Amino acid sequence: MIPTWLHVLAIVALVVGALSALYILIDTRRDPQHMAIMNVVWPITGLYAGPLAVWAYRKWGKLAAHSRAMPAMEADEPMPSKTETPHYASVGKGAAHCGAGCTLGDICAEWLAFLIPAIAVWFGWQSLFSEKIFAVWILDYILAFGFGIVFQYFAIKPMNEDMSPGQGIVAALKADTLSLTSWQVGMYGFMAIAHFWIFGSLIGVKLEVDSVEFWFMMQIAMLCGFLTAYPVNIWLIDKGIKEAM
Template identity: 25%
Template sequence: MQVDALVARIERAFDPAREFLVPLLSDPVVMGAWALIVAVSVAVLLWDVREHNTALPSLMKAVWTLTVIYSGPFGLAVYWYAGRTQIPEDSLVRRGFRSTAHCYSGCGAGEITGILLAQGVLGLAVGWVAAATFGFAYLFGFGLTVGPLMQEGVGLREAVVDAFYSETPSITVMEVTAIGTDLLLAADAHVGDLLFWGALALSLSVGYLAAFPVNAALVRAGVKEGMANPAEL
């Protein structure tokens, strides 16, 4: 009962935001315009990578492509600020942005997969949707760290331990925020509804913003390294 009361209080607190956002995220014109903006942002990213940033490793290219697909012009702005080989100098803020983008690319793929299966296909209750989505996001984000570490010659056990300590805080904050935002806006939406996709897109970016200070703090503490300084490539 206490949990239900807490959820009800949170929903009431966010009612003004829901009343503003739900109609927008359900509007075909708004969502069509957003899809066009995302497509243009991805095209700009791919053009810049091909023309000016071919030195970026394949993993970094994939991370930035997914980041821009998830967040459109916001993702492109983050890439332009922190991910290009032309950045004038590196900084904690840029490293934090890159570290968050690395986590974001894997977690976003996991979140989309999880919420599509749990909410869109299986129609599970809200609690199960949240649990399944978090599980997939954690698995994908975890794998995106363990895999590259093992490719660099790190043993499986060491890679798993390293990924657990370095990624768990970021993934937890990102996904609790993103999943909470998505369910707050579209808990009853179906996969064929524009609101389902609009809320999912918005929630991903909200999760990125929430996780950025966590990643910056982990980078500063030496727990995470983030992606390499692109200016040195």
Template identity: 30%
Template sequence: MHTLLLLLSWTALAVGIAGSAAVVADNLILGYRQPVKLMELVWPVTALYIGPAAVVAYWKWGRPRSHQWRQRHGPPPKRPRQADFLIQLCHDGSHCALGTILAGAAVFAIGIDTSGGKRWVEYTSGYFMAVAIGVVFRYSAEAQRRRRRIWAAIKAFARADLPGVSAFELTLFIWLALAEHAIFPAAPLHSIPVYWFFTQIGLIAGFIAAWPTNLWLAHHRIKAEPPDAFE
């Protein structure tokens, strides 16, 4: 059982890294730079946990936004509203994925022991890291629109992004806790590929769980524009 789990984990990790690297290479080496630079981080991070589906979405909806694509093919086709909505979810998911990665790395570097029911330390730090990253993303977006007000970025994040990020994080934490203590209690979560494999599943579940929250925000025009709408 452990051997199969390790094989699945290494495969999922390799597929995620390969997809992320493909997007980065397309941006930085082939020159299909995104007009909103944050998307050059959002797309690769999304590919880390969603894999080939994120690469296909980037190819269909992200790549045509680049200046090089427009030079060769003309104006990009208009994206459906569903695509804009999914990109918003990818944006929230990138906060959570990056927060999880950075929090896990920090906990490991500091040497905090998360065994014996102390995993909440990693969960809590991951949530606050995701929130901090979200605020930085909002501030960067405001700066691209020639606004540099940190309080405006915090308010915008709290109003439009925090509910979705919280839904993402809560679902991820519930899944990881259930996986560790109930579903797969014997799983070697101390192994980085196994822990990331479980995290990938949790992030995909969070993507689904944040769907209704973001639908509500979009319906009430609280979150009305995709992250790459301002060029």
């Protein structure tokens, strides 16, 4: 049986995440980001990072608002987001941008496999894997990769109008493949601990997708994904493979 304190904590964490995402969503409606895709990235980040995402958004995300960027561009000056964002925060924004695609992909994959179990069978459950979680992870990666590349494309292409769609896709693949893979590694690692040890061994119950505890664990898993993707984004940005945000 799941402890009451853990159940309550999970509910609180999810509500705080939802409220954080809603706050950012409303604010980006009122004061949109100059890079349109970030109007999606920031609220998604709020879902798992909660108040941390709100703090980062207000401190560095607002610097990239269209209302701040346009006056600088019209005056032929660097945008505030380029001059006032420290390197470590720029790397964090890059990792969170990648993580938004991963988060969206993981949410879709987990619910698809839960609602239509045959999908997990298609990816090897009961044939290659005795545990459903491993088959679902394959679908997780595919959808996370797809969303991640789309997010990256819409970060790169609008800022490079002379770039063809094909060149934009190639640039997105170069910028995001390692980043999103490292993110998924962190996510998988923590979810394995949660599934097999915390719930499977210590608590003795199955961690199900339709439980608040599962999504609380996913919130923590996404933070772990951020941690594993952060050093990869440092390398990608420092090497010029990925543009600083």
